[in-house]
Amino acid sequence: MVDYEVQAPPTTGSAQDAAAYLKAKFPGAVSDDTRPGFQGVIVEAGKLTEVAQAIRDELGYNYLSSATAVDYHGAGDHMEMVYHAYRISGGGALNFKVQTDREKPVIPSLVSLYPGADFQEREAYDLYGIHFSGHPNLKRILMWEGFEGHPMRKDWKEAYYEGEAKPFDSRWPSGWVHRAEEKNIYGSNVRYPADFDLSKLADRSDEAVYSSASIGVDYQRMTDPDDIRTDQLVVNMGPHHPSTHGVFRMVLKLDGETITGLEPVMGYLHRNHEKIGERNTYLHNIPFTDRLDYISSMGNNFGYVMAVEQLMALGARYTAPTYRSEVIRVLMAELTRIVNHLWSIGFFLNDIGAFFTPMLYANAEREKILDFFEATAGSRLMCNYMRFGGVFKDLPERIRSTANLMNDKIRDYNTMEFLSDMINERLPRFLEEYDRYLTGNEILLERTVGQGVLSAQDAIAMSCAGPLLRGSGVAYDVRRADPYSIYPELDFDIPVGKQGDLFDRYKVRMDEMHESLRILRQLLPRLEQTKGEDIMVGTKAYSPRIPQGEAYGRVENPKGELGFYVVSWGDAKGTQNPWRYHVRAPSFINLTALGPMSVGQKVADVVAILGSIDIVLGETDR
Amino acid sequence: MYGLGILKGLGVTIRHFIDTYKNDVFYGFNKGKPAEEFGVRQGTKSEGIYTVQYPDEKVAVPERFRFTPFLVVNDADHPDAPGEDWCTSCGICSKVCPPQCIWIVRGTDPATGRPVPQPEAFFIDIDICMNCGFCAEFCPFDAIKMDHDYEMSNYDRTSVNIHDKERLSKPFSYYRSIAPTTAEEEADARGGWEHTDVIKEKKKAEAAAAKAAAAAAPKPAAVPVAEATADAAPVAEAVTAPAPEASADDEEQKKAERLAKREAALARKKAKGE
Ligand code: SF4
Numbered sequence: 061m062v063d064y065e066v067q068a069p070p071t072t073g074s075a076q077d078a079a080a081y082l083k084a085k086f087p088g089a090v091s092d093d094t095r096p097g098f099q100g101v102i103v104e105a106g107k108l109t110e111v112a113q114a115i116r117d118e119l120g121y122n123y124l125s126s127a128t129a130v131d132y133h134g135a136g137d138h139m140e141m142v143y144h145a146y147r148i149s150g151g152g153a154l155n156f157k158v159q160t161d162r163e164k165p166v167i168p169s170l171v172s173l174y175p176g177a178d179f180q181e182r183e184a185y186d187l188y189g190i191h192f193s194g195h196p197n198l199k200r201i202l203m204w205e206g207f208e209g210h211p212m213r214k215d216w217k218e219a220y221y222e223g224e225a226k227p228f229d230s231r232w233p234s235g236w237v238h239r240a241e242e243k244n245i246y247g248s249n250v251r252y253p254a255d256f257d258l259s260k261l262a263d264r265s266d267e268a269v270y271s272s273a274s275i276g277v278d279y280q281r282m283t284d285p286d287d288i289r290t291d292q293l294v295v296n297m298g299p300h301h302p303s304t305h306g307v308f309r310m311v312l313k314l315d316g317e318t319i320t321g322l323e324p325v326m327g328y329l330h331r332n333h334e335k336i337g338e339r340n341t342y343l344h345n346i347p348f349t350d351r352l353d354y355i356s357s358m359g360n361n362f363g364y365v366m367a368v369e370q371l372m373a374l375g376a377r378y379t380a381p382t383y384r385s386e387v388i389r390v391l392m393a394e395l396t397r398i399v400n401h402l403w404s405i406g407f408f409l410n411d412i413g414a415f416f417t418p419m420l421y422a423n424a425e426r427e428k429i430l431d432f433f434e435a436t437a438g439s440r441l442m443c444n445y446m447r448f449g450g451v452f453k454d455l456p457e458r459i460r461s462t463a464n465l466m467n468d469k470i471r472d473y474n475t476m477e478f479l480s481d482m483i484n485e486r487l488p489r490f491l492e493e494y495d496r497y498l499t500g501n502e503i504l505l506e507r508t509v510g511q512g513v514l515s516a517q518d519a520i521a522m523s524c525a526g527p528l529l530r531g532s533g534v535a536y537d538v539r540r541a542d543p544y545s546i547y548p549e550l551d552f553d554i555p556v557g558k559q560g561d562l563f564d565r566y567k568v569r570m571d572e573m574h575e576s577l578r579i580l581r582q583l584l585p586r587l588e589q590t591k592g593e594d595i596m597v598g599t600k601a602y603s604p605r606i607p608q609g610e611a612y613g614r615v616e617n618p619k620g621e622l623g624f625y626v627v628s629w630g631d632a633k634g635t636q637n638p639w640r641y642h643v644r645a646p647s648f649i650n651l652t653a654l655g656p657m658s659v660g661q662k663v664a665d666v667v668a669i670l671g672s673i674d675i676v677l678g679e680t681d682r
Numbered sequence: 683m684y685g686l687g688i689l690k691g692l693g694v695t696i697r698h699f700i701d702t703y704k705n706d707v708f709y710g711f712n713k714g715k716p717a718e719e720f721g722v723r724q725g726t727k728s729e730g731i732y733t734v735q736y737p738d739e740k741v742a743v744p745e746r747f748r749f750t751p752f753l754v755v756n757d758a759d760h761p762d763a764p765g766e767d768w769c770t771s772c773g774i775c776s777k778v779c780p781p782q783c784i785w786i787v788r789g790t791d792p793a794t795g796r797p798v799p800q801p802e803a804f805f806i807d808i809d810i811c812m813n814c815g816f817c818a819e820f821c822p823f824d825a826i827k828m829d830h831d832y833e834m835s836n837y838d839r840t841s842v843n844i845h846d847k848e849r850l851s852k853p854f855s856y857y858r859s860i861a862p863t864t865a866e867e868e869a870d871a872r873g874g875w876e877h878t879d880v881i882k883e884k885k886k887a888e889a890a891a892a893k894a895a896a897a898a899a900p901k902p903a904a905v906p907v908a909e910a911t912a913d914a915a916p917v918a919e920a921v922t923a924p925a926p927e928a929s930a931d932d933e934e935q936k937k938a939e940r941l942a943k944r945e946a947a948l949a950r951k952k953a954k955g956e
């Protein structure tokens with residue numbers, strides 16, 4: 061059912077050609093972005109739909125990877141929407157931007173052209189207050205409706221506001237400690253919008269509950285005793301539901317057992333990661349990225365340091381990371397992919413009723429890799445391992461522990477032997493056994509084959525990424541389509557599915573683990589060869605100045621394309637805090653497909669469909 | 683045949699079940715199990731499930747493991763400056779700390795009002811610390827390090843979770859006991875087991891002495907310089923030389939300390955139980 065395809069090289073021209081074409085076709089409406097360090101074109105808001113149409117249909121940029129807003133408050137005083145579109149056949153981004161007024165920001169919606177812009181535009185509306193004319197469902201997505209203001213705007217201040225940028229002066233040299241909560245007591249720092257009716261919250265009637273979930277439930281008809289048609293039923297799953305993999309809520313409209321509508325409700329874990337990121341210095345953000353998709357923190361680190369390294373490369377004194385550090389980064393990224401897929405397959409099987417035994421077996425393998433992470437990076441999940449220009453530390457000679465608590469038990473392994481045992485013996489043996497254990501299992505096949513189908517066209521249109529996209533038969537993998545680090549010299553294939561059902565996604569993940577092992581086997585000799593070489597270039601600066609410009613660093617994370625859009629702006633000599641820090645979260649954007657995939661399925665399947673997308677709420681809600 | 687897949691799968695589960703317990707049966711359910719067996723069980727060659735019975739058993743954490751930071755101070759039996767802080771209150775850790783949970787009051791000389799390289803107070807709000815390890819990584823004096831003790835639960839976060847200097851300070855020998863390899867690497871980089879400043883002072887003194895000797899010597903300039911550098915090499919060695927001795931001493935002390943810690947912990951446990 062799964063076959064292999066190697067990504068064809070991009071054939072249809074560079075982003076510069078595309079920009080030239082657009083400028084010729086829309087004279088006056090499209091212009092180059094001439095700010096230092098910026099790329100792409102600026103499109104006039106009135107013409108955006110037409111230009112985007114040409115970008116998608118004529119130039120072939122049919123995959124909208126990221127759409128996000130930037131607030132240039134005090135630096136031009138405008139809002140900007142930044143889009144990164146790619147060709148699904150591979151190649152670099154066409155970056156186009158639209159500028160609008162800060163006071164009354166309005167931009168035409170692109171949802172009709174790129175359905176994948178749906179959640180991203182809602183996010184920009186929620187966090188920046190930009191109105192997208194023509195958006196079918198423009199309402200808040202991460203914050204709730206009783207929230208005052210648009211928190212990502214530069215002039216919005218959080219409840220425990222302390223200063224515009226870290227490091228804060230109060231910490232040194234006279235840092236007499238206090239707790240923010242003592243000075244700014246909770247309750248006195250909460251505001252509601254002027255037109256918000258708090259008493260509404262106390263209304264627990266069915267009508268209020270159903271109308272708050274805006275999926276078109278006809279409450280009148282539901283309660284009409286004379287209506288003999290089947291009752292429409294609204295079922296609320298989550299936010300506290302074991303199958304939602306975290307605090308995620310789905311409001312389902314059911315006709316009998318069949319789903320006729322699904323509305324995802326998210327944001328319960330929202331902490332405004334991006335606002336924190338803009339207060340932070342560049343370095344501060346590395347451990348914060350660990351907390352996004354906390355199953356694959358190494359991959360998150362990788363994407364972020366790549367984005368910042370792109371910015372650093374705009375400056376004069378920049379040396380690329382050493383070869384050994386790139387090898388180690390890829391080693392970590394591929395191990396992370398295995399860790400993540402073991403986890404997600406285990407939980408997916410839980411979701412379809414193979415309760416916890418497969419999960420436990422998969423986890424036993426995952427533990428060993430985490431032991432290696434712990435010995436190398438210092439932590440099992442929050443690895444915080446990569447740095448600008450390299451990694452934190454070289455691999456340790458031995459994975460060794462010293463007893464210093466009571467009842468401690470000691471382990472001691474040679475790191476390279478441990479790695480090679482894992483990669484050459486243990487993990488392949490495990491995967492083979494897991495295959496025997498489950499892949500032919502009739503119950504598994506009944507539950508997954510032909511369920512939750514997502515077509516290739518829909519997957520591309522909805523900006524799906526990762527195994528979800530590849531399960532639908534689209535061989536798009538950033539490692540091949542837009543290669544980074546040392547991936548070009550490595551030999552591996554991209555597994556794809558045929559039908560785009562749950563089974564294909566399961567199988568793609570299984571095959572990706574095999575491919576990761578293939579990559580890892582090629583890394584072992586490289587690790588031996590580069591032994592003793594530097595893992596950092598130059599000295600580690602704790603507060604590097606980053607030249608002005610924008611960068612979009614993206615990596616193929618286990619859950620899909622993870623992108624970091626970082627803007628350095630405001631000081632010609634370079635900045636210490638990012639002006640804009642945006643995370644293109646695969647867990648978030650992949651959820652666009654949840655509703656369309658679930659409609660027409662049975663309610664028991666929605667659990668499996670959600671499990672097959674593989675989300676982590678730390679990344680979804682940010 | 684329908685159902686074959688299920689049967690195969692059940693075979694795998696039975697296999698795992700047997701693998702999990704066969705070792706226990708072999709060692710008569712943990713009686714007489716050799717200590718190395720734990721490492722084998724946790725390693726890459728193990729079969730079956732290998733869970734650990736926390737808190738009766740604990741997996742010792744590797745050297746680089748990071749929990750919350752502590753401040754390094756000289757050992758109590760240090761010949762020149764027992765218990766002295768390594769921290770010079772330079773403030774780098776507080777700047778590099780992502781959630782900004784380090785608060786430092788720089789010391790001042792009461793007579794002159796000028797800053798002195800000693801923190802007057804040092805706080806870390808453990809509630810906020812995200813265990814990132816940046817403070818330890820970027821401290822230029824190796825004065826703040828990540829601790830391994832992760833059992834820090836308590837009943838009242840408001841009164842115990844801001845750690846002050848007293849609570850944070852731990853002797854250097856403790857650091858060497860939890861992270862022997864890293865400590866050694868760092869000592870190599872500094873040029874000795876002492877604090878960077880002490881080493882610098884020593885080197886300066888040696889260099890001055892060498893210079894004085896060179897000035898006193900009535901020979902042409904070229905020769906004494908060569909002599910001085912030749913002298914400098916043994917000097918550098920001399921600084922590092924006491925290390926093996928110290929490490930033997932340290933070994934003892936480490937043991938004693940571990941013992942003391944264990945006893946204290948036992949006592950705490952007992953007190954809690956009663
Ligand atoms: S960086 Fe080191 S020396 Fe400087 S204040 Fe922090 S602990 Fe002290």
Ligand code: SF4
Nearest residue numbers: 779811812814815817
């Ligand atoms: S470990 Fe990280 S968060 Fe904790 S005190 Fe050190 S720098 Fe701050």
